[in-house]
Amino acid sequence: MRIIKTIQEMQSFSIDMRRTGKTIGFVPTMGYLHEGHVALMKKSREINDVLITSIFVNPLQFGPNEDFEKYPRDEQRDIDIATENGVDVLFMPTVDEMYPTKQSIQIEILDRVDVLCGKSRPGHFDGVATVLLKLFHITSPDHVFFGKKDAQQVAVVDQLIKELNFPIQLHMVETVREEDGLAKSSRNVYLSPKERSEAVHLFKGLQIAQQKIFDGEKNPAIIVNEVKNYIITHTTGKIDYIEILRFPSLQPLTVIDQQIIVAVAVQFDQARLIDNLII
Amino acid sequence: MRIIKTIQEMQSFSIDMRRTGKTIGFVPTMGYLHEGHVALMKKSREINDVLITSIFVNPLQFGPNEDFEKYPRDEQRDIDIATENGVDVLFMPTVDEMYPTKQSIQIEILDRVDVLCGKSRPGHFDGVATVLLKLFHITSPDHVFFGKKDAQQVAVVDQLIKELNFPIQLHMVETVREEDGLAKSSRNVYLSPKERSEAVHLFKGLQIAQQKIFDGEKNPAIIVNEVKNYIITHTTGKIDYIEILRFPSLQPLTVIDQQIIVAVAVQFDQARLIDNLII
Incomplete structure (x- = not known):
């Protein structure tokens, strides 16, 4: 595996x-x-000749009070995992390499960002879009891979690719979970043992929503309320949002009749966790 | 030559x-x-295997009171000229093809646009940047070619390419002029015969500035003033701006000591003309 640090x-x-x-x-x-x-790497290897993975904690997508500084990092472990999983090139630029000067070209996403994480993280997806524009130009991919756990990110990237006519195909890959159902996330490392045992209830709450829908419940408000009560009862975390929206348009709905997303975000002491099901 | 209309x-x-x-x-x-x-096509043919030219009057870069509707168009003549000049593909999309929905991704240029045309045409370069992002993704060029006459556009594209890391090399090609010195422009067709004879004084004014600089004048205010008086005396047009700035940063300066641009814009009855010299 080749490690590259310059653009x-x-x-x-x-x-x-x-x-x-x-x-x-x-x-x-x-x-x-x-x-x-x-799982993303595996999917990419199946359909491409070359696999490029980038590791870059992008300051532009963190708010002033967010966890940019303490976002978990372990370069050597990442290199080992990438090597073991058939990555051909690991692109690891510094912040100075990616942003040598303050960006004077501002990217602002107007759709799909006034809900879910976009609502509680203003500017987050503008930062995501900016770094992806740059990374896409640097790596010239035919296919890009994102995890379903970050469903709103997938919706925004979908929009970015379509509206700016990138010659890139977007793939959304199923969320990988721990044995008890907790979605894998770099931020899970910041859960206390007690919080870790509670965190499974995000997924359990989503499963309750799914069951309700399968049972014929069409009113999103009723489902949201039930999941909210469940999560409040079973965790000490603070609920940031529980929402049901159309997917991928992320438009609100009053009757569940098409593809929807049930999404939840819970703030624990040192970690904000998100999860969702697309139904 | 192949004509292509779809993205x-x-x-x-x-x-x-x-x-x-x-x-x-x-x-x-x-x-x-x-x-x-x-001239741009010729330069491109010299250094590339394939030449793509696009024809698209981009509504996003015209202000509400500008000349989008009456911007001159002549499709058959354009096809003939492109054919004669070795264009391999002429890309002629409709407005609906390029903008099927209202853009929900906003591109805003913060630098190099509060002067010259950017000052009198707010949002103009945001529209230019948006369409170029799209066109660059659609045509995947290695090299792009712009005329020096639109020097501020070149400065903005330079910034766009560098800051968003496009794998594209930018070429600025010398302004082509009529025999009397008037810069060639699609908008010249809207000059009255009297205005056409006056229009040459934009270039003559710029030449006066150049001579002053060669003679050792280092104070931009003195030069601007002289050019202003010259153009007021010799044309019936309304001066939009005469400015001397650093190039390509388009920063203001008080002493002429490095590469600079002298740029002028004059509004005639039906046509707004621009011209410049980079010295």
């Missing part, structure tokens, strides 16, 4: 690959890799 | 070219082609 070298590599007819799969990450990322 | 077909073509190792030169235009455009 210029990464760009030369990907242009060379494209020129020789190789297809490129790209898995952008913020590192602290886990089985969720490995 | 999908254009994108397939350019991806195929890239995959087979061909280099792509791209000349984006708003049509009503003239020798200025032909």
